[in-house]
Amino acid sequence: MSAARNAEAKRVTSIARAINWSYMWRRLMSYVWLDLLLVVIVAAILVYGYNQTLPNGAFTAGWIPSATVRGMTLTPARGWDLTTLTYTVELARTTKTFPLAQDLVTLWPLYLVVVGWQVISVLNMLGGARRVRRTMAPLNDLALRVDELGRMQLAGGKMETLEQAIERASVDSPSVTTGDADLASIEVALNRLLRQMQEAKLQQMRFVNDASHELRTPIAVIQGYVNMLDRWGKDDPDVLAESIASLKAESEHMQELVEQLLFLARGDAGRTVLRRADTNLAALVGEVCEESQMIDTAHTYRLAYDTALVSDSRCDAPVDVALVKQALRVIVQNAAKYSDAGTTVTFGITPDAGAGTIDISVEDEGIGMNQESAAHAFERFYRADNARNAGAQGSGLGLAIAKWIVDSHGGVIGVTSVEGVGSRFTIRLPR
Numbered sequence: 001m002s003a004a005r006n007a008e009a010k011r012v013t014s015i016a017r018a019i020n021w022s023y024m025w026r027r028l029m030s031y032v033w034l035d036l037l038l039v040v041i042v043a044a045i046l047v048y049g050y051n052q053t054l055p056n057g058a059f060t061a062g063w064i065p066s067a068t069v070r071g072m073t074l075t076p077a078r079g080w081d082l083t084t085l086t087y088t089v090e091l092a093r094t095t096k097t098f099p100l101a102q103d104l105v106t107l108w109p110l111y112l113v114v115v116g117w118q119v120i121s122v123l124n125m126l127g128g129a130r131r132v133r134r135t136m137a138p139l140n141d142l143a144l145r146v147d148e149l150g151r152m153q154l155a156g157g158k159m160e161t162l163e164q165a166i167e168r169a170s171v172d173s174p175s176v177t178t179g180d181a182d183l184a185s186i187e188v189a190l191n192r193l194l195r196q197m198q199e200a201k202l203q204q205m206r207f208v209n210d211a212s213h214e215l216r217t218p219i220a221v222i223q224g225y226v227n228m229l230d231r232w233g234k235d236d237p238d239v240l241a242e243s244i245a246s247l248k249a250e251s252e253h254m255q256e257l258v259e260q261l262l263f264l265a266r267g268d269a270g271r272t273v274l275r276r277a278d279t280n281l282a283a284l285v286g287e288v289c290e291e292s293q294m295i296d297t298a299h300t301y302r303l304a305y306d307t308a309l310v311s312d313s314r315c316d317a318p319v320d321v322a323l324v325k326q327a328l329r330v331i332v333q334n335a336a337k338y339s340d341a342g343t344t345v346t347f348g349i350t351p352d353a354g355a356g357t358i359d360i361s362v363e364d365e366g367i368g369m370n371q372e373s374a375a376h377a378f379e380r381f382y383r384a385d386n387a388r389n390a391g392a393q394g395s396g397l398g399l400a401i402a403k404w405i406v407d408s409h410g411g412v413i414g415v416t417s418v419e420g421v422g423s424r425f426t427i428r429l430p431r
Contacts, residue, residue, distance in 0.1 A: 031118045038114060042107060043100060047087055050098045054089060068092045074100070221250045260397040264380070267404050274408060276318040281358050281429070282309035282349050284321065288328045289347050298341040301332075304348045314351035317358055317431045319409055324429075327402040327413075331362045331425045334398060339366035339422070356431045357411075363424040369417040377415050378403040402427075 051059040057066055065072065070090045077084035085101035225243040232239045266272045286303060293301040309315050335345045343365040350359040369377065373384035381396040406413040410430050417423035 027121070031121075035114070035118075038111075039104070042104060042110070046098075046100060046103050050087055050089070050096075050100075054091070054096060058089070058091065076101075219254070222247060222254075225250075257397070260401060263401055264397065264404065267408070272408070274320040274323065276320055278316055279319050279321050279324075280310060280312075280315050281317055281319070281324075281360060282307075282312065282315040284319075284324065285328065285347050285349055285360055286310065288325060288332065292329075292332050292336070292345070296336050299336050299339060300342075300344040302344055302346050304346045305350075309349060309351070312351065314353050314431075315349060315358055317429050319429065320405075323405045324409070327405040327427065328360070328362065330398040330402045335362060335364035335366060335423070339364045351431075357428050358431060360427040360429070361424055363422065365422045368419040368421050368423050369415075370419045374415050374417045374423075377417075378413065 048062045051062045055068075058068055059065055068091055070092065071088075072090070073088045075086065075088075076082055077086055083101050083105075085104075087098045087100045089096045089098075225246050228239060229243045263272075282305065286307075289301045289303055292299075332345060339345070345365075346361075346363045348359075348361040348363070350361075351357075352359065369384045376382045377384070378399045379396075380400040382400075383396040403413050406427055406429070412428045413425065414428075415423055415425050
């Protein structure tokens with residue numbers, strides 16, 4: 001392996017030298033063009049100074065000739081000998097000639113400083129190949145390690161050890177251990193993958209268990225009323241009416257629960273496609289507020305933002321209108337469910353042009369939650385103790401659905417709540 005490393009080191013050194021020489025050549029050419037530009041600038045400054053010595057009115061601003069200037073020439077006095085270059089201005093009554101080449105030569109200290117700086121810069125680049133080689137060293141080491149892995153024999157001991165370790169591992173026991181230092185990085189990647197698979201399996205098991213538990217209650221209630229109907233409902237109108245009303249309520253609750261479960265299942269499987277459209281969120285929130293007031297007259301629904309935001313482009317965002325409305329309705333329904341009649345549900349919206357986000361808030365005056373319950377509010381099937389004690393029917397999936405919708409838009413949802421005072425839910429969506 002040392003021979004391979006020596007060959008690789010020579011190849012890297014050759015590449016480093018090629019890179020450095022290419023850079024030096026480009027730097028030298030840039031210095032040539034810089035020197036030519038410097039000479040032109042110095043010559044222009046000298047010409048400007050010559051023009052200032054001419055009679056008043058000959059040049060405006062030192063460059064623009066007046067009517068008294070009949071001609072200007074910049075030519076060598078002898079053939080193509082640039083050392084005799086002169087600047088001549090022909091006026092109405094006289095001709096002025098200036099020794100431009102001689103004056104350029106008198107500025108040799110300036111040229112010496114510039115050339116000295118350029119020479120020092122070029123000398124400094126002579127050690128550039130070594131610096132390039134040091135910069136490439138980590139990449140070279142990585143390439144050698146990859147080459148070492150690639151040289152492993154498939155039928156060799158290392159691969160057999162790795163295969164045996166993988167066979168011993170499982171989702172329930174996510175650990176691949178070979179004891180071989182050369183396979184350590186592969187072990188880390190495999191163990192991370194197995195842990196992710198284990199978490200997905202546990203999440204699926206929790207989801208199935210929770211769904212089974214939630215479906216068991218309405219089914220048991222339905223079975224109970226069906227048995228009561230079978231025994232006494234045929235002849236007792238009161239029992240018949242009570243049973244029918246309860247069966248309708250429980251069937252509606254079970255239908256809602258099944259629809260919520262299917263929504264989350266489709267979302268987890270990646271089958272829910274967002275149909276985004278540029279939408280003014282202030283107008284969308286206004287629609288939800290108006291619809292909520294029409295459906296629920298027991299509460300007051302209020303907009304706490306300037307209606308001018310309806311035409312403000314800062315409130316525009318590419319969203320799936322139906323899904324965002326669904327998320328807002330979930331929060332509004334919770335606010336109404338856990339608030340006394342006559343209380344107010346307040347909507348707010350705040351665009352943040354600097355951060356490129358839009359905040360939507362829904363605030364109620366309901367029973368609220370303690371900090372522990374607020375931390376779990378968006379977990380599937382979770383319901384706070386005071387919500388269960390309030391007797392309001394629910395599955396604990398609504399806020400989980402709202403969170404999935406907001407997450408799928410790249411946003412963030414949160415809640416601030418005080419028990420006995422109320423809750424404020426905030427949705428932050430990117431523009």
